[in-house]
């Protein structure tokens with residue numbers, strides 16, 4: 001009989017629980033104090049440092065690294081959190097290889113940047129382990145703000161608003177806060193329930209009430225929120241997922257990558273999460289890579305990422321691609337799903353080779369069939385449940401640089417709003433900046 | 448292969464690397480192992496007079512300064528001279544010298560500043576067969592309070608007097624070890640010379656407090672709740688030691704007086720530099736205490752590699768070669784003009800040169816919007832700060848301006864002939880140029 005590793009179909013417990021636990025350990029493990037000191041010492045304290053410009057939240061990176069180097073990581077953490085209240089999560093999930101570390105002068109010089117992300121984690125860990133919260137609220141302004149969605153954008157906005165003296169109520173559809181920090185980020189990036197711990201720590205500022213199970217469009221309407229609060233900030237992310245539009249998409253084994261990842265994140269025991277022996281992930285972004293890698297780590301034997309364009313066009317960074325490859329994930333480029341085979345349950349995926357000459361993608365007609373008990377769709381999330389009254393830009397809520405929507409009194413930020421990349425750190429920056437603009441609007445303070 | 452054989456005061460050793468008088472040379476066990484590891488000689492840990500030995504503190508003796516990755520840069524100690532009985536040390540020295548006739552053994556001494564004390568101990572030292580003695584006039588802590596060590600080394604008359612006693616009661620070479628805790632190293636060196644010392648060795652440790660424990664509010668190392676100043680050594684003291692060696696080497700009154708250089712020697716290069724400044728050999732303490740006796744292997748291989756590359760066949764070929772080029776500021780060529788130059792290909796755009804020059808020097812570096820850095824020759828005074836703060840070796844260089852070209856900063860033509868401050872018109876006591 002085949003061992004569980006080789007067992008056909010979709011099964012839980014393909015690997016011993018200890019091995020799975022080991023597989024899902026921290027992607028970038030924490031530094032010990034000496035490692036942090038050595039890593040910090042590599043920073044050149046650049047003039048007008050490029051890393052600061054590359055960080056969407058503009059953290060003063062040379063300053064915080066110097067604070068670590070001089071032996072006071074807690075003040076380093078304050079430097080970080082001043083700009084980015086989710087600095088702890090960002091330290092774990094930011095694709096630093098395309099942000100701060102990409103422009104580090106040591107990356108340019110020797111291909112080895114200062115490990116800014118890990119240093120940031122070191123500093124924020126030290127502060128959070130102290131259990132206290134470094135910020136206090138300003139005197140009450142008597143104003144109240146509704147935030148819709150407790151993801152990174154909503155949390156960042158709420159924290160800043162509370163700090164400035166406003167009362168904030170977060171309306172969150174789900175039973176847990178954190179948004180994709182809690183449900184979407186790969187499990188090996190946010191270990192030991194960090195997302196939930198960070199939310200608890202953030203809420204220590206006071207003045208923020210979170211109401212779970214409150215979905216805009218269902219129990220809540222934007223009109224009502226507008227009437228009940230002095231301002232509204234929308235940060236509902238992208239709740240919808242794109243479909244393949246192929247026959248058999250309802251077959252057993254075909255599912256959304258985000259749902260699979262959510263199952264992984266929310267599992268009490270990872271060994272109980274079922275995964276196919278043969279897995280195909282369709283897509284080319286971070287979600288595709290995360291779904292593929294986590295399938296592999298759970299014990300799937302063959303995992304293939306099928307991306308319809310070339311490697312260079314792939315949304316996932318080279319670091320993410322290499323990570324997947326190092327875990328044994330096969331990356332296929334220039335292939336698109338053309339058919340799903342199976343009888344009730346998925347058995348194989350038919351892929352068609354593509355060419356993207358002249359920028360236009362077309363199938364070549366040549367086919368390859370890949371066995372698959374499971375197919376994860378990771379071809380993009382879409383805005384869902386946005387109020388009709390708001391103007392859109394592309395497929396997102398239209399906002400200006402301050403996060404103002406087309407309707408006065410309503411701001412939006414994060415993945416649901418136009419502008420910026422769909423990243424945790426961008427969501428934090430947009431939430432924070434919208435909060436500053438809301439504050440200016442509510443208090444008449446000059447923006 | 449270059450010949451590293453050293454002949455210092457007629458004392459032969461297979462290489463110029465001696466262990467300085469300190470814990471590495473405190474006993475037979477250590478010294479035998481040091482010789483096996485390849486050290487050319489040792490200066491035995493300082494002996495005191497007959498009688499109950501000194502006692503050391505029973506808490507921490509060392510404090511330190513570290514660089515990145517805890518590389519030890521400076522060490523400070525509050526240790527005294529040997530705390531083992533004189534008789535035991537003398538017996539051990541005798542035995543070891545007998546077994547290692549090709550290695551140098553020098554006996555370091557520190558006894559009270561009375562003729563009788565020296566008269567008593569010197570024949571006993573002579574009887575060991577050791578190659579010479581070193582007078583420890585340098586120890587800055589503990590012994591100085593008893594009127595010995597640096598308390599003697601700070602008074603030139605005492606140095607001369609004790610040296611004379613030693614020459615009177617001892618037949619082999621007498622080396623006087625100098626303390627750096629004085630204002631002008633030439634005075635004690637001249638005194639040693641006047642007392643007919645065969646050589647001077649320097650430096651002993653520098654008075655220092657390496658750190659303050661901010662919880663205890665006491666200097667470190669802290670014994671209970673108190674600390675004291677200790678003696679500083681290791682890589683951090685090398686620049687100070689080198690200057691002192693050079694001062695003695697070029698002082699007309701002590702010119703030619705053999706020098707054994709000590710202070711921060713860690714690699715072959717440190718040794719080569721000291722020797723270029725006139726030292727006949729070097730002594731090492733902290734490097735051995737940090738890395739163990741094995742460090743000497745790199746000193747040996749590095750020095751012979753370099754000598755081979757330079758075509759030097761013996762140490763004498765380069766000892767003292769840099770001495771004529773050490774001069775006083777007033778003799779530096781004021782007509783020499785240079786400008787900093789940034790190599791754009793090597794530049795990694797950190798902007799440190801910009802910050803340094805803009806904030807603290809001459810506003811001579813320009814930064815473009817896309818982080819290209821270039822030197823404004825019309826502002827650059829060639830101070831070298833940018834070179835020193837640049838993290839990339841060789842990226843910023845100092846380019847000499849050719850005679851006949853115009854220095855855009857001053858508008859003056861760069862002159863061909865040498866001219867210094869002594870003849871400069873701005874110098875109130877200038878002598879007219881001839």
Ligand SMILES: Cc1cc2nc3c(=O)[nH]c(=O)nc-3n(C[C@H](O)[C@H](O)[C@H](O)COP(=O)(O)OP(=O)(O)OC[C@H]3O[C@@H](n4cnc5c(N)ncnc54)[C@H](O)[C@@H]3O)c2cc1C
Nearest residue numbers: 149151152153173179180215216237414415422423424427
């Ligand atoms: C699988 C996956 C992996 C990712 N990995 C990374 C990564 O490694 N690094 C990185 O930087 N970024 C990553 N991202 C992107 C990142 O997670 C998002 O950019 C970020 O979470 C956006 O924050 P947000 O607050 O705008 O939205 P979300 O995090 O999506 O939060 C939106 C919140 O609003 C709630 N909500 C939705 N609709 C309603 C409604 N109608 N009423 C009330 N509440 C509602 C949701 O339940 C949720 O809590 C990943 C995304 C995915 C999907």
Ligand SMILES: Cc1cc2nc3c(=O)[nH]c(=O)nc-3n(C[C@H](O)[C@H](O)[C@H](O)COP(=O)(O)O)c2cc1C
Nearest residue numbers: 467468469493524583651680681710711731732733
């Ligand atoms: C722990 C310690 C003890 C020392 N004891 C003596 C000593 O007894 N006699 C002496 O002449 N110098 C003593 N020194 C000074 C060293 O011989 C040497 O002059 C000094 O350390 C500088 O050399 P370095 O930089 O290679 O260590 C001692 C140094 C140290 C670190």
Ligand code: SF4
Nearest residue numbers: 804827828830831833
């Ligand atoms: S040499 Fe001095 S003055 Fe000239 S550019 Fe460099 S720092 Fe500025």
